[in-house]
Amino acid sequence: MKSLQRIFAIVVKELRQLRRDRVTLGMIAGFPIIQLLLFGYAINMDPRNLHAAVADLSATAASRQFVMDVAHSQVVKITQQASSSEELELLLREGKISVGILIPPDYERRLQQPERAAVQLLIDGSDTVIQGAAAQIAGKSRAAPYNDQPPEVEIRTYFNPERRSPVNTVPGLIGIILTMTMILFTAVAIVRERERGNLELLITTPVRTSELMLAKILPYIGIGLIQVSLVLTVGHLLFHVPLRGSLLDAYTVCLVFIIANLSLGLMISTIARSQFQAMQLTFFILLPSILLSGFMFPFAGMPRTAQIIAEVLPMTHFMRLIRGVVLRGADLSDLASELAILGVFIVVAMTFAVLRFAKRLD
Amino acid sequence: MPDFAIRAHGMSKSFGNVHAVVDFNLNVPRSRIYGFLGPNGSGKSTAIRMLCGLLKPSSGEINVLGLNIPAEAEALRRKVGYMTQRFSMYEDLTVMENLRFMADVFTLPRKLQKSRIGESVSRYELTRLVNQRAGTLSGGQRQRLALAAATLHQPELLFLDEPTSAVDPENRRAFWETLFDLVDEGTTILVSTHYMDEAERCHALAILDHGRLAAEGSPAELSRDINAQVAVVEAPQLRQAGKVLEAQPWVHSTAQIGNTLRVLFDKATPQGNLLIRRTLDEKGIRANEVILARASLEDVFVAATHSSKSDR
Numbered sequence: 001m002k003s004l005q006r007i008f009a010i011v012v013k014e015l016r017q018l019r020r021d022r023v024t025l026g027m028i029a030g031f032p033i034i035q036l037l038l039f040g041y042a043i044n045m046d047p048r049n050l051h052a053a054v055a056d057l058s059a060t061a062a063s064r065q066f067v068m069d070v071a072h073s074q075v076v077k078i079t080q081q082a083s084s085s086e087e088l089e090l091l092l093r094e095g096k097i098s099v100g101i102l103i104p105p106d107y108e109r110r111l112q113q114p115e116r117a118a119v120q121l122l123i124d125g126s127d128t129v130i131q132g133a134a135a136q137i138a139g140k141s142r143a144a145p146y147n148d149q150p151p152e153v154e155i156r157t158y159f160n161p162e163r164r165s166p167v168n169t170v171p172g173l174i175g176i177i178l179t180m181t182m183i184l185f186t187a188v189a190i191v192r193e194r195e196r197g198n199l200e201l202l203i204t205t206p207v208r209t210s211e212l213m214l215a216k217i218l219p220y221i222g223i224g225l226i227q228v229s230l231v232l233t234v235g236h237l238l239f240h241v242p243l244r245g246s247l248l249d250a251y252t253v254c255l256v257f258i259i260a261n262l263s264l265g266l267m268i269s270t271i272a273r274s275q276f277q278a279m280q281l282t283f284f285i286l287l288p289s290i291l292l293s294g295f296m297f298p299f300a301g302m303p304r305t306a307q308i309i310a311e312v313l314p315m316t317h318f319m320r321l322i323r324g325v326v327l328r329g330a331d332l333s334d335l336a337s338e339l340a341i342l343g344v345f346i347v348v349a350m351t352f353a354v355l356r357f358a359k360r361l362d
Numbered sequence: 363m364p365d366f367a368i369r370a371h372g373m374s375k376s377f378g379n380v381h382a383v384v385d386f387n388l389n390v391p392r393s394r395i396y397g398f399l400g401p402n403g404s405g406k407s408t409a410i411r412m413l414c415g416l417l418k419p420s421s422g423e424i425n426v427l428g429l430n431i432p433a434e435a436e437a438l439r440r441k442v443g444y445m446t447q448r449f450s451m452y453e454d455l456t457v458m459e460n461l462r463f464m465a466d467v468f469t470l471p472r473k474l475q476k477s478r479i480g481e482s483v484s485r486y487e488l489t490r491l492v493n494q495r496a497g498t499l500s501g502g503q504r505q506r507l508a509l510a511a512a513t514l515h516q517p518e519l520l521f522l523d524e525p526t527s528a529v530d531p532e533n534r535r536a537f538w539e540t541l542f543d544l545v546d547e548g549t550t551i552l553v554s555t556h557y558m559d560e561a562e563r564c565h566a567l568a569i570l571d572h573g574r575l576a577a578e579g580s581p582a583e584l585s586r587d588i589n590a591q592v593a594v595v596e597a598p599q600l601r602q603a604g605k606v607l608e609a610q611p612w613v614h615s616t617a618q619i620g621n622t623l624r625v626l627f628d629k630a631t632p633q634g635n636l637l638i639r640r641t642l643d644e645k646g647i648r649a650n651e652v653i654l655a656r657a658s659l660e661d662v663f664v665a666a667t668h669s670s671k672s673d674r
Binding site (some may be wrong): 203 | 377411415416417418422432436439440442448449450451452453464467468469471487511
């Protein structure tokens with residue numbers, strides 16, 4: 001009985017403490033609901049509405065029929081028209097489309113020759129799920145009137161024709177590693193000083209808030225770049241992940257992303273009251289970063305709401321940037337808007353952190 | 363140059379419904395040790411934090427070293443040193459690393475840093491400990507390191523919030539000697555404490571009780587001007603004698619000190635020692651001796667907090 005009494009006392013104490021820790025309390029309800037929504041609603045392994053462009057060089061009734069059939073399949077959503085295969089390749093490299101549909105000028109003649117491919121699909125292979133989904137298009141068109149066969153479709157997969165998983169995962173993994181470590185490093189940075197009592201001393205010195213914030217992120221920029229180098233080197237040596245763009249571009253993208261994550265961490269650090277809360281909030285960002293950014297599941301397959309949420313995560317923009325540079329050989333001018341978004345992110349998060357952190361105890 | 367290092371008028375601070383400091387007036391002269399004496403929760407730390415700009419007062423005016431606080435708190439940072447109640451140096455850095463860090467934060471030029479750190483290390487007896495991590499230091503060593511760090515930039519004013527709470531008497535004594543050295547060099551020191559023997563050492567004191575200023579003056583003045591009389595009673599049944607006397611409306615408090623009972627009672631009571639003896643006689647307690655005594659600082663503190671309770 002005495003043992004029960006002691007156990008009960010500890011249980012009651014735990015619950016009381018939990019009730020007073022609002023962040024943890026929020027997480028208890030928040031995590032299952034968010035996971036449920038993400039997995040049940042947002043994540044779709046069978047993506048629809050992949051962005052596509054058509055270069056219809058035939059411009060005949062039959063070719064238009066083919067394009068309409070493909071569009072009706074809802075696997076792709078035709079967002080652009082192109083005038084050549086080169087233009088389709090450029091759009092693919094820039095990440096503006098996942099699928100290019102090239103209908104040659106002699107489309108109708110090819111339809112009569114079932115042994116020849118009538119249409120060419122140019123597919124962005126930097127995401128294996130997209131590769132699989134886009135391949136479905138091949139069987140989606142109605143039979144041609146000439147031979148009761150659907151048009152023969154030739155698939156050209158760009159960037160990862162062998163469909164090797166590491167090629168797709170390694171660049172994204174850089175993002176996951178940086179999201180996890182960089183946010184966490186700075187998220188606990190200020191809270192730790194507060195918990196250990198160092199902050200009370202530090203804020204009575206002439207150190208300015210902006211100086212403190214900058215100094216808190218500077219060392220981790222170097223650490224982040226070391227992590228990037230490790231993943232790129234090991235990825236290249238062990239898994240033969242190519243680097244199709246320039247190394248300088250890859251590092252520039254990573255540098256901006258590192259600073260964005262560190263700023264986000266600092267922002268968390270000015271909100272969290274304990275290191276435990278800071279870790280929970282970091283996890284709160286990490287989870288959607290893994291699931292919604294396009295790292296694990298294709299962005300195109302997600303409903304609009306999930307896509308909007310994903311757009312406010314630095315990881316989503318990083319995924320587009322790093323896959324663009326590493327796998328598709330895009331250069332930064334092709335991806336300037338994504339880089340600019342990360343820049344805006346840094347300014348907003350840093351401003352928030354500096355404004356929120358007062359050199360006072362009340 | 364103002365004559366006072368600190369002037370505060372009507373300084374108050376509330377946290378929700380809790381009034382931590384209430385209508386506090388303060389004048390701290392330069393080159394003196396001024397003490398805040400009060401029990402835990404009396405508002406000492408809150409008052410110090412307001413004076414150095416860490417907390418924004420709910421009302422009142424504060425002027426520290428000629429600067430309006432909290433508006434000019436940033437300018438004050440270079441002129442003051444602050445030793446927090448809790449050890450706040452970096453425990454995972456060595457003594458030397460901590461001192462260098464503080465010297466850099468106060469932007470001391472390299473050459474000056476070297477000489478100042480050298481002086482501090484020897485003055486605060488840290489020479490043998492320079493390569494030791496701060497987290498492994500004893501209470502007294504930590505306190506010396508904290509003081510060394512707080513004085514590296516030679517501040518005009520030093521705030522010490524219960525600096526000796528984790529220190530043994532010998533180290534405490536040595537610590538106070540150092541404080542007087544600093545005062546001799548022109549530093550003004552504001553120190554909070556709940557130790558009477560420490561308070562006795564201050565040039566002037568403010569006694570705080572429930573956030574209010576209960577009494578102010580030098581320890582000698584406070585003892586002289588105490589609003590009560592003190593008697594020392596020697597009797598066989600001291601616990602019972604104490605209860606009998608506590609029940610009297612003219613008695614403020616009693617406290618047993620070894621074999622004697624210290625009684626604090628109304629200043630207006632004539633021939634108090636005879637009245638005490640008679641009161642005890644009536645309850646069958648025969649006192650061996652009842653003598654009037656000089657008030658100690660503890661008596662002053664008890665009397666001051668007693669009268670501030672009556673005022674409330």
